[in-house]
Amino acid sequence: MGELTIESLYEQVRAAVPATGPEVSAVPVQVASGIRVLALRTPTLPPAAHTNVYMVGPEQGPVAVVDPGSPYPEQQAILDAVLENLPIAMVLLTHHHGDHIGGAAALAERWNVPIAAHAATARRLAGILEVTQLIEDGETIHGLTAVHTPGHAEGHLCYELGAATIAGDMVAGIGTILIDPSEGDMVLYLASLERLLARPPTTLLPAHGPPIADGPAKLREYLAHRMMREGRVLASLTADPTPLSALLPTAYGDTPRMLWPLAERSLLAHLDKLSRDGRARDDGSGRWSRL
Ligand SMILES: [Zn+2]
Structure with missing residues (x-):
């Protein structure tokens, strides 16, 4: 199947689906006390076309810059102009994906500041980007509390500040x-969705799109959605081992066909879970049956 990365999956979908997100202004906007955001264009998953760069700290700095993800020089120039007169303390990463790290090296080099992330993120980035400072779960860094939330990526961190959570x-x-x-x-x-839900309620500041004021409601919605999907995946299985492509029409019949390359990956993630739950089985050649 070749090298399968999230970036290559995003690329497949970008080829088929135009970005339909709103035009985003390249001016920083205050989204929470001590947090401003600038959305920069990145090679991400449509319909999103931008990654939010969060700047944490007082108006006059120093600021920590979270997820400078754009690899495009003209987008990096917008960020440089915003940061021009601000002291920068560090670059923080939520996780290792290309649309979150694309501008990190340029920024860290320009301002001579460390790049900090979880150890698992640093491992994933070995040979791509040098993470110079490791962050552990629960650590306070630049006034933010790091919360390890693996799942989308092994080293994923959220960063809490008062009533806001930078949610990656x-x-x-x-x-x-x-x-x-x-x-x-x-x-x-x-488990990470549940973990965030168990913490004091906050506004969620996602990497893509606007702030989510009612964080707990969104987390519950996501948990319910995944449970709904798991039910459909389970319903698509029979006693006969069946390939993923034949399970998709039942499990993801409500998803546009052009998104099926992604849906197939997600289907496999659900099947992996069901297999560990003792409810589904892989026959060793990628065909799945109900247990
Ligand atoms: Zn990601």
């Missing part, structure tokens, strides 16, 4: 979150 790719304000089994894990993702 745990939830999306536009589009959906992909759990791809090559680097994600549905069991961990569900």
Whole structure:
């Protein structure tokens, strides 16, 4: 099947689906006390076309810059102009995906600041981007509390500040979150949604799309949606081992066909979970049956 990365999956979908997200202004907007956001164009999953760069700290700085994800020089120039007169403390990453790290090296080099992330993110980025400072679950960094939320990516961190949580790719304000089994894990993702839900309620600041004022409601909606999907995946299985492509019409019949390359990855993530739950079985050649 070749090298399967989330970036290559995003690319397949971008070829088929135009980005339909709103035009985003390239001016920083205050979204919470001590947090401003700038949306920069990135190669991400449509309909989203931008990744939010969050700037955390007082108006005059120093600021921590979270997920400078754009690889495009003219987008990086917009960020540079915004940061021109601000001292920068560090670059923080939520996780290793290309649409979150694309501008990190350029920014860290320009301002001579560390790049900080979870150890699992640093491992994933070995040879691509040097993470110079590791962040552990529960650690306070630049006034933010790091919360380890694996699932979409192994080293995914959210960052809490007062009544706001920088949520990375745990939830999306536009589009959906992909759990791809090559680097994600549905069991961990569900546990991470529950973990965020158990913490004091906050506004969620996603990497894609606008702030989500009622964070707990969104987390419950995501959990319910995944449970609904698991039910459909289970309903698509029979006693006969069946390939993924033949399960899709039942499990993802409500999803546009052009998204089926992604749906198939998500289907596999659900099946992996069901297999660990003792409810589904892989016959060793990619055909699945009910247990
Ligand atoms: Zn991601």
